[in-house]
Amino acid sequence: MISCIDFCAEVVAGSAAWLGRGLSCVCAQSREDESRQSFDLTLAQEGCLLKLQHRLDIAYDSSVPEHQESLRALWKAAFPEEELHGLITEQWKEMGWQGKDPSTDFRGGGYISLENLLYFARNFPESFQDLLRKQEGDRSMWEYPFAVAGVNITFMLIQMLDLEAVKPRTLVGATFLKFLTDNESAFDLLYCIAFKLMDHQWLAMRASYMDFNAVMKATRHQLERELLEENITRLEDLPSYKLLTR
Template sequence: MDDRGGSFVAVGGFRRVLIEATRAIQPLFYLVTAEIVTGSTAWLGRGLSCVCAQRRESDARPSFDLTPVQEESLQRLQSRIDVPYDSSIPEHQDALRALWHAAFPEEELHGLISEQWKEMGWQGKDPSTDFRGGGFISLENLLFFARNFPKSFQDLLRKQEGDRSVWEYPFAVAGVNITFMLIQMLDLEAVKPRTLVGAIFLKFLAENESAFDLLYCITFKLMDHQWLSMRASYMDFNTVMKATRRQLEKELLQEDLTRLEDVPSYKLLSR
């Protein structure tokens, strides 16, 4: 029981964030893949839910030993994942302002709580309520995307490419979902990876501390590519996310990958 009277004990920060998000917003049930059982999903938007599920404790999964460098890199990434977004922390406030200025450099932000945030695809005037599903790292991911691939960031933010549906996905909330999905897909809460795709990612992470942020950018652009290919609309978001995850796993499992820049979908990004 936590100090707010909850019925769960949070083992890690990310799990605590998930529990809080699940309390705050309506759960649904989805079958994500054939390898995992149906679990409750924490809704991060009106109709947008994370591609997430719970595994049975009895499921046997392999584990992969880590080199000392990989172990240290994973621990540093887990430390980032454990940080919830806190609107009272100046660093978090500054990062949110920086995201706005990267997204809308010519438009003055009137406040950290403002109707303007809806222009970016947040649910309401206070983005902090949406960060519960992904923590501070989901803000860092968006900011990394904006700074390192500004053209792709703007194209997705303003829906400038392709034949779009009348009812589009909200950019910012989709970004939080992508952070959440990647943490699950790579099994980043575990002490060491229990899937081959997770083990492969940690090799990249040991060589590039920004590997998770870079993979986030690749995934966001891949998701939008899948969205357009599937001629999807708002209520198809979960189907698109599942397809994105399958394609991303397939690309990460290709032979002869030496860095994330070799992943085929990296070519979708533009600076």
């Protein structure tokens, strides 16, 4: 997988019109005072982590029929009444991709970032459409592009949860694995929560494109706090989950 730093450099260089210097590598940042530990895993947790890591390692490949169909399915979920004219078309800009070929953006997030978006569209269609079409709140003239923001959220979660490590080195990562053991779609569900929370923070902060980095930091910190709250036994218990279903 391309490194987070390389990806963020690509995004900044390729999307100056929308985020410019406002986007930095939030996903790679860690607090200096965060102590790195090592948490032992149960066999079930180890198996779930390996399965998720396998998903992280799958690059988007425009020659793979399954990947092509997932991309078409994403378009149909986003714009059910508008016919897609091809996998490479200017139409993709309507969803917030940088250009006419989404595969150039998936280079960074891999196939899982497409799966995350598709899961969101299928399981929370109302919230998905609200974010896609920016239907809630008093919006800035310079909004974040929906699709590319989604790829950044995938990256942020991978880094926040330390998912590329052999075993978690943070309490947040270890806590998430408990949820993953009970629900194999936990990463996709947390993605939906994070995306909705990010938009909620965006509106609360009255943000514009130069504030994207600050919004992502606030989103990450809020998720970390909620994951470590007492009496949270499943992701549906997170306070921010309510944003998806209200």
